[in-house]
Amino acid sequence: SFAKPYHSWERGQNENANGLLRQYFPKTMSLVNVACNEVKIAVNKLNSRPRKCLGFKTPYQVFFERTGIDARQLGVVRL
Numbered sequence: 001s002f003a004k005p006y007h008s009w010e011r012g013q014n015e016n017a018n019g020l021l022r023q024y025f026p027k028t029m030s031l032v033n034v035a036c037n038e039v040k041i042a043v044n045k046l047n048s049r050p051r052k053c054l055g056f057k058t059p060y061q062v063f064f065e066r067t068g069i070d071a072r073q074l075g076v077v078r079l
Contacts, residue, residue, distance in 0.1 A: 024041075025042070
């Protein structure tokens with residue numbers, strides 16, 4: 001089911017991810033001039049961060065365990 005508009009508490013994981021992204025790209029910051037490399041760095045840092053919901057593994061580790069693919073080697077996050 002979908003969360004209701006303006007009910008942020010119904011979107012816990014999404015709101016948590018938004019908060020983590022705001023460390024790198026504050027709400028007041030214009031994203032027009034953000035370089036691709038800056039986004040890649042933020043993505044790499046976020047996906048290298050252990051998460052309680054993943055048993056304190058990183059998203060990279062869980063993705064590798066489930067797919068056998070090292071996501072850091074994909075073009076999306078290559079630095």
